[in-house]
Amino acid sequence: MPNDTKARMIDAALGALQRRGVAGMSFTEILEASGAARGAIYHHFPGGKAELVAEAASRNGQHVRSQLAALPGDTPAAIVDNFLAAVRPVVAASARGGGCAVAAITVEPDGDALRHIAGTAFTSWTTALAERLATTGVEPTEALDLATALICLLEGAHILCRAAGTLEPFEQTARAATGLIRSRYPHHEDGR
Template identity: 30%
Template sequence: MGEKGEKSRERMIRAMAEALEIRGYSGTGLNDIVEASGAPKGSIYFHFPGGKEELAAEALNTSGEEMGELFQKTLRSSKSAANGIENILSALETKMIESEFRKGCPISTTANETSSENGVVGLTCRNVFKNWNSKLELFLRSFGYGKARATELSVALLSLMEGAILLSRTNKDIRPLRTAAKTARQLLAIEDKR
């Protein structure tokens, strides 16, 4: 593929990722993507023979990896486990305010919409969550938490963050994110590192 084709493909993925984060899978039509990306009509099926599903899966993987890298970068520079989670929640707060509560988690809306199906889109959402979970788990282990406790805490912290994003977006109010940060600190202070 030429450079121009590569850029056009990249723009479509970017436009789809943004649309999925803001309004979800069903609310996004391929025409919206053609318009938002400025891609020539008809080029979507050239780049994504599987159509909307394939483009969405690519977009979710891309957003998932970017968010995963942000997680990792934030966590790496953190002084303690609690500090790491607070830094992630603080980054989410900035993202939410800057987008006027239109953005939060790039995966959750689509995950909810497609969880009753068995297609590639839902499967991609599941894999992204698993990947984030593993990153959190490794991070906790690096601060001395044992396998069982790290597994448990990573699921609890991811749940807490996802739920807080949902409430903050719906209420257009950052307080649930702030409460999640405080709650995470309390959970991580519990002396049960097994």
């Protein structure tokens, strides 16, 4: 089925972006990981590597946005706790040499179109998280500020944990974020 081949190629590109970024990603790697024939590249992605990368990053951005929009919780602390729990395994993968596929496309020279895709993804993540926080009674401007801080925490943790080879920078930041949110919204803890 052609769509299955295309989906496998996108998944393979996503993994390659997480491990090596755009510059380190090769078509040979994508073909091997996806089991696709060489002709499938330009059949499914006539724009070549740039189109494949753009589609993989866009799809990843949409997936993360959906997950953030569905975070459970009825207090700000619960939303933050669930956010941290959801991203912990992803950041752990960074400590083992992975990374954020969306962030990886921001460093491409002459990559204005890719940076636009990344910017759109990050904005959608922040918006989805802010909307969830607002449902718990956080004022919208403050919810947006908090959501932006959490996305910055996530993206910074990818880098620090990859460099350190450990999850500890994330855990330290998660403890700080949890403490700050609980001190800022103590009245939300018991549902009042």
